[in-house]
Amino acid sequence: MFSQLKFYLSHSFNDLRVNKRLTFFALLSIAAGVAAIVSLQTLSLMIGDTLEQNLQETNRGDVSANISDPSEEEEELYAQFVESGMLATEEVSFFGQTGTVYSMAPEGINTLQAWVDESDFAGEVEFTYLAPVSSEFDVLIGSGSGTTITVQETGDQAPQLSSYFVDPAVYPYYGEITTVDGQLLADVLQAPTDIVIGDNVAEVIDVAVGDQVLINGASEAFTVRGIVAIEEAVQNPLADIFAGLFGFYIAPREAASLFESVEPRLDNFYFKLNDPSRAQEFEDALSEEFGFFSTTSTEDLRETNEALVEQISQLSTVMGLISLLIGSIGIINTMQVIVRRRMLEVAVLKTIGMQGNQITVLFLTEAFLLGIFGSLVGILLGWAGTFAIKGAAEAIFTTTLSFRIAPAPAINGFVVGVIVATVFGFLPTLAAAQVRPGIVIRPQEGVAPRAGRLQTLAVIALIIVVISLIAQTILGGTFLTALQIVGGAFLAAGILYVILWVIIWVVGRVFPSFGMVDLKVSLRQMLAAKGRGASTLLALVVGVFSLSTITLFADAINNVLTEVLEGSGGNVLISVQSESQLAEVEALLAGMDGVNSYTVALGYQMELVEWEDSEGNIYTAESLPEYVESLDINFPPAFGIPEEDLDEWEEEKSEIQQEIIGSSFINVAVEALEITEEGDATMLIGRDLRPEDENAEVPLIVYAEDPIIIELGLSEGDRVTYNVVSQGAFGLSSSEEVTFEVAGIAASSVSLSFNSGTYIPASAIPESASPASISVFADVTDEQLPMLRRELAEIPGTFAIETAIFTRLITSLLGTFTAFPSLVAALGLIVGGVVIANSVALATMERRNEIAVMKAVGLQRERVLGMILLENGILGFIGGLIGVGIGLVAVIIFAQSAGVPLDAVPWLRAFGLMMLCVGVAIFAAITSAWSASGEKPLTVLRYE
C-alpha cells in the first residue's frame, strides 16, 4: 500500500516535472483562481481591520447623534420640541415642492447640557457639535451660503463644498486631524477666519497654505492655514458622500458668525464618556429623552462594520470562487491532454497489471499535486495581488488600508484550490481508466478514451455536491439552497457550453475564408477542437460578461440621465419663487453673454371638470371613478405585477386606481411651456406640440404616459375641460375653466418637461392665473456658469442647479459603487485569459507535428504564429460577442423600459469591451504559441 502510494506520488511528480510547459499553464489556471480568493479575502480583512481599528475615532466620539427627519408618526413629537425651543426649523422649497429641515436651536444646546448635568452621567460626559452654515441640500444644488470657495487672487472657484464648523480645541474627541504638513487642527485654526481645506479642493483650485479665499455669504475673507487629506476629515465616506465627491473645508465654530444672513445649523453632536463602556447605556438614555436624535454608539458601528465586512468578504469569496471555477476549466483541459498523450503508457501499465481504478488514482494524484502546487503559487500571487489592488480599494473606500498577511485567506484559498483541482481533474482521469490495453500492440489504432455516461454524470454530480458544500461553508444557509444555486449555475454553464459548441461548429463550417489559406486553416483547426474551444470560450464569456454588464449598465444609466436632462432644454434649471422674480431672471438671461437659449416652464394645478371622448360620452370628476371601476382594468399587468400576486393586489386595486386616476387625470399638475420648437418626445398616442400650437383655437394638451389613462381609452382629439387653479393672497385660491384638445400621450418621463410630464402651451393659460411653480431651463456656456451663479445669488429666492451636477453626482456614485465589482470582474477576465493561454499551450503541444510539417514545407514562423493567433482571435471575438452581447441585451431592455431611445445604449463602450476580449485572447495565445512556433521542424519530426 505504502509502496503504491509512493509510486503514485513519485510518478506524478516526475511527470509534472518533465512536462514543464503543460504543468506551468495548468498551475497558472489554478493559481489565478486561488490568487483571486486570497487577494480579495485579504482585502476584506484589511478593510475590517481599518474599520475596527478605532471605532471611537471613526465615530468621532463614544456616541454620535444627528437630527433625523421625522416620520409621519413623529411629526407631533417634533412639533413639541420646536415649541419648547429645543429644535429650530427651516422651510425649503425646491421646484414647487416644500419641506422642513430640522436642526437644534441655540437654546437647545443649553437644554441638552442641563439634561446631561442632571442625569446619571453628570460629570461623566462632554459633548461638542458642528455648526455649518449650509445643509446637504445646499451642497447638492450648489447654492446657499458657505458652499463655494473662490481664490481671491485667481478667481478660481470650487462649488458644492461641505463645511465643518468645529471647536478645534476638542474636535475630534478621538484621533487627530492633521494637515498634510503634520500640524494639528487646534494649532492651525486660531482665528475665526482660519480654515483648512480638503486636498481634493486644493487640487481643483490650485490653492496653497497662506492664500486668501472668499466663501460665499461671508463678510470677510479667510486664510487657508492647512490642507487636510480627505481620509483625515471624512471618517464615513458613505455618510459624508458630498464631502468625498465635491470637497470640504473646516473652520472654527466662531466663523459661522461671519455669515450674516444665515443661522448655523446645529447638528451632528459628539459625546465623549469618561467610561466608554457605558456608551450603549448613554445612547439609550439620550434617545429616550430626545426622540429626534438618530444615535450611533461605537457598538452600533462595530455591528454595522462587521455586517459590511461580512458582506464584502462573502462577495469577495464568491467572486474568487467563480474565478477559481473558471480556472478549473484549465485543469480539465490539461488533464485531458495528459491522458491523451499518455495513452500508450496507460496501456503498458495495464499490460503489466495495473487495474483501471489504480490508473484513475495515478492521474488523480497528478491533479491533486497540480492543485497543491497551483494553490501555493496562487497564495503568493494573491498576496502580491493584494498590493496591486490595495490602492484601488483605498480610493474606493477613501481610507488607508494596512496590509497584513493573514493565514485564514491563505488556508481557505489552499483548501478550496486543492479540492477544486482534484475534483475537476476527476473526469479526465476516469477516461484514462478506459484506455484499452490492446493499443500497446497497435498504437496507431488508439482513440481518445472517454468515461462512460453514468460515470460522467456521477462525477458531475459529485462536483456539484462538493462545490455546494464549499458555497454553504462560505455563505451559510442550508445545503439545499447552496445545491440549488450551484446546480443552477452548472446547468446554465452546461447550456452555455452547448451553445458555444454549436456556435463554433457553425462558424467553422459556414464562415467563408474569402480565399485566404490562413483563415481556412484557422477555421478548420477551430472546428477540429470544438470541445476545448467551447470550454475555453466559457471561461472567457463568464469573465467578460461580468465586466461588461457592470460597465455597460453604469454607462447606460449615465447616458439615460444625460438624455433626460438634456431633453429639458438646457444645462441649468433655475427655480424662481414669483413672477416678479421671473421678470428679473429673464432680464438677466437676456442681457448676459453665453446664454444660448432659455425656456420658461410655469407649473399649474388643474382640476378636471369634464372629459368628452371621441364617441361623445361625457365624464365628470365625480362620474369618472365609477367609470374606471366599470372598466375592470386588468390592473396588475398594467403595472407589471405578476399574475401570481393578483390576489394580494386585488384587494387594493380599487383604492390604488382611484389614487392614480386622481393624480394623473382628475387633479393634474401641468407645465405651461413656450413651444419654440417641435417636441421630440416619444409618443404613444397622437403627436407632440409644435410652435404653431401656441395660437391654436382650442389649446392642446399632452399627457404623460400612465397605464390608467391609456386603459381609459383617451385618444387624440378628445376634449378635456379643467379648472386652472391659482393660489392667491391669504391662502385663497381661484380658478378659471379652460377646455383643451388632447394632442397625444408621451411615453414615460422623457418629454419637453422636466417635472410632471403633462404639458400645455404657455398661451393656453389665462393671464390672470398664477403659477404654482416657476422654472427656467437655460442653455449657458460653461465659462459663464460661475457668473450666472453670482448674479442669481443677488435675486432672493432663486437658485440654480446645473444638470451637470446630477450627471457628476451619479457618475461619481456609480463609479464608487461599481469600482469594486468591476475590479473583481476584471480578475475573472484575467483568469479567462489564463485559461486561453493554457488551452493554446495544450493545443500547440498536440499539434507539434502539424506545426513542424507546415514549417518543413516552407511556412515562416510568423505565418504559423499568425494562424494560431487568428484562430484564437476568432474565439476571442465570439466570446466578446456573446459576453458583451448578453450584457448589451440587458441594457437595451432597460433602456426601452425607461422609454429612452437606443442612443443611450453605450455602443462604443460595448465595442471597446469586445475588442478587449479579442485582445486578451490574442495576448494569451502569444504567450503560449510564441515558443511553439519557433521549434525546429526536424527536432519535432524526429522525436515526436
Place this chain on the structure above:
Amino acid sequence: MTQEIVVHAKDLKKEFMSGEVQVQALRGISLEIRRGEFVGIIGPSGSGKSTLMGLIGGLDTPSSGTIAIDGVDISAMNERPLTSIRNEKIGFVFQSFNLIPTLTALENVALPIQFSKNKQFNPTQRAKELLTLFGLGDRMDHRPTQLSGGQQQRVAIARALSNNPPLLLGDEPTGNLDTKSSDVVMNALREVQATMNTTVVLVTHDMDIASQVDRLITLVDGEIATDDPRSTAQRQAVAALREKRATGELRAIEG
C-alpha cells in the same frame, strides 16, 4: 523439462471493423504451446500475428473460440481478472520497449511486483536480481533515456519476468535494435527459457530471429500455414552462420 500446456487455443476467431469493412483477422486458430518452449510466430503483414499475440496475452478477447493460459480460460474474462492474469502469468516485451520514461530501470522492473496481489517477491530485491542477471547491475538507477536500445530491451525483459510468469510474449522484440543488440537480446531470451523454464513466444517478421526458435508457426491470412519444430542440426547450422557473419567471414545480403 515439464510438459504442461501453457497456452491452449481452440478454434480462435477474431473479427473487427476497419472503417466500414469487416476484417477477419483470425479464422480459427488452434494450437498448444507447452512449458519451456521457444516459439516463433511469423507471417506477412496482415496475417494475424499481432492479433494472435493480443489474444494470447489477454490484451483482447476473441470473437469466438477459447484461449487458456496456464490452465485458466481467459476467453470471456472481464477486464479486472484479465489484468491480474497479465500481471501474474504473462510477461510482455515490445518492439518499442515501452518503459516508463520517468522511472529508473530498477523502478520499471519493480513495478509489476508492486501491483501484484500475491506479493511473492520483494520488489526491490527481485528487480536487482533480474537486472544483475541481464548485466545491468551498474545501470539500475538510470532512466530509459540514459540507456542504449539493447539495454532498454533487457530492462523490458527483466520487467516482464519480475513476477516469474510462465509465459513471456515478445512482439518484435529486436525490431528497433541493431544486429549486435539483437543478438544480445536473443541470448537473454534464450537464457530465460533455459534457466527459468519460461515459455517464450515471439512474433517476428525477421527471418534471422525466426531461425533461432525451436518451433516456428507460420500464419497466412489468419490461419496456421505451418507449425514446424526446428531440429537441433538446423539450429546449430544457423548458429554457425551467424557467427561467421559476426566475424566478417560472411556478409549479410543487403536490401
